[in-house]
Amino acid sequence: MPVTLDGKIVIAISSRALFDLDESNKIFEERGEQAYTNFQIEHEDELLEHGVAFPLIKRLLGLQDPETGQNLVEIILISKNDPNTGLRVFNSIEKHGLHITRAAFTRGRTPYKYLNAFNSDLFLSANQEDVRLALQNGFASATIFAGAYLGKDENSEEIRIAFDGDAVIFSDEAEKVNQELGLEEFQKHEVEKCEIPLAPGPFKSFLAALNKLQKTFEKHNKQLIRTALVTARNAPAHKRAIKTLRSWGIGVDEAFFLGGLDKAPILESFDPHIFFDDQHTYCVNASRVVPTGHVPSGVKNAD
Template identity: 50%
Template sequence: MAVTLDDKLVVAISSRALFNFEEENRVFEKDNDRAYVDLQRQRLDVPAAPGVAFSLVRKLLAFNTSEHQRVEVVLLSRNDPVSGMRVFRSCHAHGLPSIQRGVFTQGRDPFRYLRPLGAHLFLSANEADVREALHLGYPAARVVTESVQAGDSNPNEVRIAFDGDAVLFSDEAERVYQAEGLAAFQQHETDKAEQPLPDGPFKPLLAALHRLQSAGEAGGTGMRIRTALVTARSAPAHERAIRTLMDWNIAVDEAMFLGGLPKGEFLREFEPDFFFDDQTGHVTSAARHVPAGHVNSGISNPVRVVGN
C-alpha cells in the first residue's frame, strides 16, 4: 500500500519556527551562508533550544498513538542539508523522534512543497515564504521569533487562538471598516448578520482541528483542543461571526469580542500555544504574552510593489 498523508493533519514548519536558531541566523545575516553552515556543523551535537512553535508541535504530536498517527509534522526549511541534520538531532533530543520527514532547499523557495504535502498549516520565520504560501491557498503565518514561549500549565490541551476577519473569515467586512469607518462597518454587519462571511485563509486549519478533536476523543489519547476567537469586533457585529461558525458546523470554545481593546492581556489569560492575527499591531501586543504569528493576508497587508 502506498504511503500517504491524506488522513492526517499536516504541519509544515521551518527550522527557526520550531527551534531557536536566532544566534545562527544573525551569523547568516552578518556574514554569509558559508559562515552559517560552518557554525551549524560545529554545533551538530548541540541540540538547539525550543523555539516559539515548539509547544504547539509537541502537543499536536501527542494526538498520535501506536495504532493511529493523526498528525504529521514535516520540516520545510531554507536550510542546507547539514543544518537539517542538526534540526533532526534536536528533534530527537527534545523528545520529538516522530518528526522524520523534511525538505531542506539551501536557500531556494520551500513553499512549493506544500502542495505534495497537502499541508494544513505552514509556520515560518520568513515573511516572503508565508505570503507565497497564503497566495497558494495554504494557512500560513510568520512566526514572531521574539514572542514569549507558551507555558506548561495545560499539558493535555492544545490551545489555539484566532483572529476573525482576514484570518478565519475573509476581509470583506474589514474592507468596509477601513474605507468607511466603524459606523458603516457595524451597519454592514448588522444588515448581513444572517449571511455567512466568506472563508478566510485559516478556515481549513480550524476545520482540520475540529476533525482532529473528534478523532482524539474517540482514540483515548487524553489530549484535547481548545480554540478561541479573539476579535476586535463587538456587538452587534458579533452575530455574523457566530452565525458563520454555525454555518460551518464548527464551534469554538471561547469567543472574545473586544471592541478594539488590546488583545495581549486577554490572550495571556487564555494561555494559547499559538495565536494568529493579520494585523501587526495585534501580533506585537500578543507576542509580549504568548507565541504569536502574523498572517500576511487581507486589506491590512497590501502587496508591496518594488519599483525599477
C-alpha cells in the same frame, strides 16, 4: 499499500520556528553562507533550544487515535538549509524526542511550492516572504513572532489555539468596509448582512480540521483541543461571525468580542499555544504573553 498522510493534519514548519536559531541566522546575515555552513557543521552535535512553536509541535505530535494508537498529526520540517547544514536540526529533533521523520531542504529557496506535495494544512515559518507566498498559493500560513515571549510549558496535555476572525478565519470583506467607510458603516453593514455567511479566510480549513480532531476525541470523552475566537468585533457585529461559523458546521469553544480592546490580557488568560492574527499591532502585543503567528493577509497587509 502505498504510504500516505491521508486522514492526518499535516503541519509544515521551518527550523527557525521550531528551534532557537537566532545566533546561526545572525552569522548568515552578517558573514554569509559559507561562514554559516562552517558554524552549523562545527556545532551540529550541540542541542538547539526550544523555539516559539516548540511547545505546540510537541503536543500535536502526542495526539493519537484512541482506537488505533496512530498519530493524528504529521509534522514536516521545511528548511532553507541544505541537507548538510540541516543535520544539526535533525540531531536536535532526535535529542528532544520529537517524532519528526520527514523533511524538505531547499538551500535558500522558498519552500512554498512543496507544501502541496505534502498536503500541508498549515505552514509556520520565521520568514515573512515565505509565508506571504504560501498564503498567496492557498495555504494557511503564519510568520512566528519572536516578540518578548520567553516560552513556557506545562504538564497538561490540552492544546489551546486562538484565532482572530476577519482576514484569518473569515475573509477581509467586512474589514474592507471598516477601512474604507469607518466603524459606523462597518457595524451597519454587518447588521444588514448578518444572515449572509462571510466568505472563508485562509485559516477556515485549518479550524475545520481541528474541529474534526475534537470530534474524534469527544467520542471517547476526551477534550484535548480547545479553540478560541479573539476578535475586535463587538455587538451587533458579533452575530454575523457566529452565524457564519454555524453555517459552516464548525465552531470554537470560546469567543471574545473585544470591540477594539487590546487582545493581550484575554490571550494571557486563555494561554494558547499559538494565536493567529492579521494585524501587526495586535501580534506585537500578543507576542509578549503568548506564542503568536502573524497572518499577512487581507486589506491590512496590502502592499
